[in-house]
Amino acid sequence: MKSAGGRFVRRIADRLQGAPEETSSSWDAVQTARHQDRPYPLDYISRLCTEFEELHGDRAFGDDPAIVCGVGRYHDEPVAFIGEQKGRDTQERTFRNFGMPSPEGYRKALRVMALAEKLDIPLVTLIDTPGAFPGAGAEQRGQGGAIARSIAAMVRIAVPTVAVIVGEGSSGGALAIGVADRVLMFSGSTYSVISPEGGAAILWRDAGKARLAAGAFRPTAATCYRFGIVDAVIPEPKGGAQRDHDEAARLLDQYLQRQFKELRALPNADRLRQRRERFRRLGAHREFAIGDPAAVASGRVDFATGGAQESPKQISGDPAQNGR
Amino acid sequence: MSQKHIHVTVDRLKRIAHIPEKAKRPADDGTCPRCETHYRGEEMVRNARVCTACGHHFPITARARLDHLADREEWRELWTELRASDPLQFVDLEPYPQRARKAETSTGLGEAVVVAELEIKGQPCVAAIMDFTFMGGSMGSVVGEKIARACERAIELGVPLVTVTSSGGARMQEGVLALMQMAKTVVAFEEMNDARLPVIVVLAHPTTGGVWASFAALGDVTYAEPGALIAFSGPRVIEQTTREKLPPDFGLAESQLHNGQIDDVVDRREMPDRVGKVLRIMHRPGLEPAAAFPFQLTQAGGDVVGKMAHGVAQTVTQLPKKIADKMSRGEARDAEESE
Numbered sequence: 001m002k003s004a005g006g007r008f009v010r011r012i013a014d015r016l017q018g019a020p021e022e023t024s025s026s027w028d029a030v031q032t033a034r035h036q037d038r039p040y041p042l043d044y045i046s047r048l049c050t051e052f053e054e055l056h057g058d059r060a061f062g063d064d065p066a067i068v069c070g071v072g073r074y075h076d077e078p079v080a081f082i083g084e085q086k087g088r089d090t091q092e093r094t095f096r097n098f099g100m101p102s103p104e105g106y107r108k109a110l111r112v113m114a115l116a117e118k119l120d121i122p123l124v125t126l127i128d129t130p131g132a133f134p135g136a137g138a139e140q141r142g143q144g145g146a147i148a149r150s151i152a153a154m155v156r157i158a159v160p161t162v163a164v165i166v167g168e169g170s171s172g173g174a175l176a177i178g179v180a181d182r183v184l185m186f187s188g189s190t191y192s193v194i195s196p197e198g199g200a201a202i203l204w205r206d207a208g209k210a211r212l213a214a215g216a217f218r219p220t221a222a223t224c225y226r227f228g229i230v231d232a233v234i235p236e237p238k239g240g241a242q243r244d245h246d247e248a249a250r251l252l253d254q255y256l257q258r259q260f261k262e263l264r265a266l267p268n269a270d271r272l273r274q275r276r277e278r279f280r281r282l283g284a285h286r287e288f289a290i291g292d293p294a295a296v297a298s299g300r301v302d303f304a305t306g307g308a309q310e311s312p313k314q315i316s317g318d319p320a321q322n323g324r
Numbered sequence: 325m326s327q328k329h330i331h332v333t334v335d336r337l338k339r340i341a342h343i344p345e346k347a348k349r350p351a352d353d354g355t356c357p358r359c360e361t362h363y364r365g366e367e368m369v370r371n372a373r374v375c376t377a378c379g380h381h382f383p384i385t386a387r388a389r390l391d392h393l394a395d396r397e398e399w400r401e402l403w404t405e406l407r408a409s410d411p412l413q414f415v416d417l418e419p420y421p422q423r424a425r426k427a428e429t430s431t432g433l434g435e436a437v438v439v440a441e442l443e444i445k446g447q448p449c450v451a452a453i454m455d456f457t458f459m460g461g462s463m464g465s466v467v468g469e470k471i472a473r474a475c476e477r478a479i480e481l482g483v484p485l486v487t488v489t490s491s492g493g494a495r496m497q498e499g500v501l502a503l504m505q506m507a508k509t510v511v512a513f514e515e516m517n518d519a520r521l522p523v524i525v526v527l528a529h530p531t532t533g534g535v536w537a538s539f540a541a542l543g544d545v546t547y548a549e550p551g552a553l554i555a556f557s558g559p560r561v562i563e564q565t566t567r568e569k570l571p572p573d574f575g576l577a578e579s580q581l582h583n584g585q586i587d588d589v590v591d592r593r594e595m596p597d598r599v600g601k602v603l604r605i606m607h608r609p610g611l612e613p614a615a616a617f618p619f620q621l622t623q624a625g626g627d628v629v630g631k632m633a634h635g636v637a638q639t640v641t642q643l644p645k646k647i648a649d650k651m652s653r654g655e656a657r658d659a660e661e662s663e
Contacts, residue, residue: 132537134557134565139575140583144536144556151510152542172494172506172537172556179507193494193503193534201564203416203496216414217499227411227501276511280472282504283465288405 026214029221030196032188033168037242039249041068041083041126044166047249048256049074052081055112057104061141064105065096066133069112071121075257080116082109082177083126086167099168100133103146106176113153122160122260125177130195132173147176154179155279158272160263162256165230166241169219170195181275182259185221185230186248188240192219229282231259356380372592381529381549381592385431386438386455389488393451393596399442403473404434406466412499420497427458435466436491439474444486445600447607450478452487456530461491463535464498468505471539475512482610484522484603489540492558493533506538513542519613522606524599527577527586532558545602547590548577554585 032038045052049072057063068085071078084101087093109125116123132143154161154177163180169191185191193199199217200209221233234255241248263271355362359378363371372392373382384392391397407424414420428434436458440451452474454461471487478485494502516523525543527536529552537556548554555575562568573579577589590598 132556134562136562136568136570136574139555139557139562142541142583142585144554145541145585147537147556148510148539148541151507151538152514155507155511155514171503172534175503175506176537179510191500191503193496193499198561199496207564213416216412216416217496218412219500223412224500229500229504276514279504279507279511282501282508283468284409284411284498284501285465285469286407286409288407 026218026220027211029188029190030214032240033190035242036088038167039241039245040085040128042085043245044126044249044252045072045081047246048253058107058111060107062104064102064108066099066101067105067109069108078121080112080121080123082112084129086128097133099129100131101173102133102138103141103143106146106150109150109177110153113157116159117157120159125163125180127163127165127169127174127178128167129170129173130168131171147172150176151179155276158268160260162259165189165191179279181263181271183230184232184234184255185224186234186236186241187221188236189221190219191224192217354382374592379550381551383456385457386453389453390440393444394442399440402439403470406470407434408464408466411501414497431457433458436461437467437470439470444596447600447603449484449486450474454488454490456490462493462495463491463505464495464502465505468508471509472512475516478521479515479519484607485516486524486599488526488528489531489535490528491531491535493535506534509539513539520611524602526595527552527554529553546586547588548586549592550577550589552577554580
């Protein structure tokens with residue numbers, strides 16, 4: 001439909017389904033996602049829940065303030081929360097290690113996931129981190145394994161789960177609590193394989209090229225939606241979530257309710273299978289006909305066009321192909 | 325044209341026929357950077373590219389490693405026809421497709437991982453071997469896909485998975501889709517758990533970033549090669565971000581053994597024997613898949629901090645075969661409810 005009415009209807013429909021409007025550039029998105037007035041997980045939790053009890057410690061080594069966990073009363077139901085919390089002022093930022101979790105944080109998250117599963121209560125994770133903490137101590141205590149086991153537990157946990165990227169979602173530190181039945185993303189937030197600075201330092205060998213890297217990574221909600229990585233993009237109040245925490249929380253509430261309604265309607269086994277299939281499918285590769293010498297030949301295929309040998313089969317981020 | 329029935333040697337001949345001159349050489353001559361002993365190519369191959377004088381482990385290509393691991397040097401490579409695509413039209417210092425093509429020409433590999441069927445000391449298994457020479461062994465969509473397929477193939481055949489990792493982490497040129505490969509590979513490893521098949525992970529130098537923070541850390545048995553760097557953040561990243569002064573043995577296999585992150589440090593020359601041995605000890609062919617594998621939370625040290633069976637796993641044996649089968653297909657809860 002080309003009429004103005006059709007476009008309008010489609011825009012409303014998109015908005016209801018959470019399709020993003022492609023407006024902000026990558027670097028703007030990075031700035032918005034990192035805005036110091038942006039609501040952090042505890043800001044959302046306090047607005048979503050009538051009551052909330054924070055839980056501390058991994059019962060093995062310590063408590064990581066960069067990850068906040070607990071159980072809350074959400075619409076008169078118990079819900080478990082795991083969030084990555086940055087600090088608002090210098091003192092709190094230092095205390096929370098700038099939202100960079102240590103292995104203890106992920107093990108605390110594991111504890112809460114186990115609790116959620118035991119009590120059969122849904123789990124909401126709120127992602128906002130520049131990445132897992134890089135440090136000798138964290139490595140010694142198994143940073144890699146802690147993230148891996150957190151991902152594995154999120155794959156396996158038998159309750160409905162929703163992950164929401166509320167700010168900056170960078171690297172494995174974000175993905176550790178990001179493997180859920182539904183993944184949502186605020187329109188001003190970012191989700192990326194690495195922070196722009198980190199990517200610039202590695203690929204351009206110059207951390208100052210962060211802006212360039214952000215443009216190349218395109219960590220925006222629109223990109224993630226296009227690749228099928230997020231299921232819906234939550235619009236933000238005018239000027240960004242940092243302008244109006246209450247409104248941002250209200251929008252989050254609306255989207256969460258909708259997702260939980262859908263998830264509760266699914267039988268448990270179906271939901272678990274769908275969760276696995278969802279992540280099994282993500283990626284973009286080209287596959288040649290089996291036994292095609294062109295595939296065995298090295299560098300013989302025109303990469304850019306794919307050449308005539310390229311088979312049409314392509315698992316891509318096209319939402320239509322991903323069944324959404 | 326099913327690749328399935330092509331004989332091993334034919335497949336290998338075909339492969340070799342298309343490999344550029346440089347990559348065809350079995351191994352380059354080398355001088356040990358530690359003790360300066362010089363080796364000729366064939367000596368290197370004989371010693372699995374390990375210095376006989378000081379035990380230094382030279383880098384080794386995925387296919388050379390397969391030759392070394394496999395009985396009678398026989399293995400059949402799977403999914404050679406998968407290639408990266410460029411979802412972001414990514415350009416850093418050069419465009420991603422150009423970079424990938426260069427890597428293909430210089431290594432003779434299609435991607436940074438080689439998946440093959442083989443036998444190790446008489447134990448049939450599927451192996452996924454990463455190759456650091458292909459774009460730093462980085463994990464993009466193809467690597468994720470191949471690892472996932474390797475698990476699925478192992479489940480189909482009912483054999484263990486052996487994976488050798490050597491990777492700088494997620495492939496940045498694929499952006500957030502590369503990050504998702506961490507989830508994809510973990511999902512595949514979880515399928516291996518459900519099928520109750522052993523997973524052996526061998527960590528080669530280096531295993532860092534997204535690979536160490538996903539499937540590489542989830543082996544049932546984890547070995548590492550001597551001197552391999554195993555870390556989520558490499559020393560350079562840590563020194564740049566936190567200005568922390570690192571000890572000289574930071575992240576090395578030997579210190580990770582001390583930290584309790586791996587099971588043992590194993591010399592590459594002994595690897596086929598060790599992997600074969602542990603497979604022989606553990607593998608139980610024809611083991612029924614777990615009905616509902618208990619959600620088991622273990623920490624790095626291996627202590628169980630929380631263990632929860634849903635009361636399903638225990639009841640399987642008493643249930644009629646039909647329902648038990650149903651449960652084994654992951655419909656456990658439904659089956660229970662419908663009864």
